[in-house]
Amino acid sequence: xxxxxxxxxxxxxxxxxxxxxxxxxxxxxxxxxxxxxxxxxxxxxxxxxxxxxxxxxxxxxxxxxxxxxxxxxxxxxxxxxxxxxxxxxxxxxxxxxxxxxxxxxxxxxx
Amino acid sequence: xxxxxxxxxxxxxxxxxxxxxxxxxxxxxxxxxxxxxxxxxxxxxxxxxxxxxxxxxxxxxxxxxxxxxxxxxxxxxxxxxxxxxxxxxxxxxxxxxxxxxxxxxxxxxxxxxxxxx
Numbered sequence: 001x002x003x004x005x006x007x008x009x010x011x012x013x014x015x016x017x018x019x020x021x022x023x024x025x026x027x028x029x030x031x032x033x034x035x036x037x038x039x040x041x042x043x044x045x046x047x048x049x050x051x052x053x054x055x056x057x058x059x060x061x062x063x064x065x066x067x068x069x070x071x072x073x074x075x076x077x078x079x080x081x082x083x084x085x086x087x088x089x090x091x092x093x094x095x096x097x098x099x100x101x102x103x104x105x106x107x108x109x110x
Numbered sequence: 111x112x113x114x115x116x117x118x119x120x121x122x123x124x125x126x127x128x129x130x131x132x133x134x135x136x137x138x139x140x141x142x143x144x145x146x147x148x149x150x151x152x153x154x155x156x157x158x159x160x161x162x163x164x165x166x167x168x169x170x171x172x173x174x175x176x177x178x179x180x181x182x183x184x185x186x187x188x189x190x191x192x193x194x195x196x197x198x199x200x201x202x203x204x205x206x207x208x209x210x211x212x213x214x215x216x217x218x219x220x221x222x223x224x225x226x227x
Binding site: 004031033035040041042043044045048088090092096097098099100101102103 | 114143150151152153155165166201203214215216217218219220221223
């Protein structure tokens with residue numbers, strides 16, 4: 001069974017701080033996706049990483065896929081209150097469906 | 111295109127009743143997925159369709175659950191004889207997959223929140 005573990009589970013920071021969220025597994029994934037979810041809404045796709053070692057940037061968000069394609073990180077620079085939400089990583093391991101982590105609940109205080 | 115839509119957004123039902131949810135995927139997408147999400151958890155896979163064919167069902171999908179995609183467009187998820195443990199957010203997602211090498215980017219709807227009393 002493929003599992004994805006996210007850490008930390010909860011993170012509360014002040015506006016302007018930097019943060020990193022981690023997504024780890026013992027399994028290899030052919031692609032990994034990051035989503036952000038707000039209360040009462042569905043997850044919104046942020047990025048997909050496919051190649052080991054790949055780094056993608058989306059404004060203040062930087063996503064990295066591990067060389068072995070077993071882990072990923074999301075780094076946010078100068079966090080803003082609008083970044084508040086549940087960040088989910090999801091891996092596609094060749095089984096035609098996504099396996100999700102439990103998420104990191106981020107709160108950015110003004 | 112307005113993205114994936116789901117109806118209803120909220121459903122409150124009494125234990126033992128049947129409920130049906132609808133999902134309209136992004137129009138050009140050939141794959142449609144159903145997930146269930148409970149509080150504090152990430153979404154868990156239930157089933158998926160390629161066009162009108164249901165290709166995989168999770169063990170989470172008991173005999174009380176049935177899903178259809180009759181014309182390869184919208185899909186319905188029915189739960190019969192609901193139980194309190196069925197209370198959750200039911201999410202629908204769609205994607206376009208053209209070969210084995212394509213990445214499985216899935217786009218989610220807003221979900222249907224089911225509460226069984």
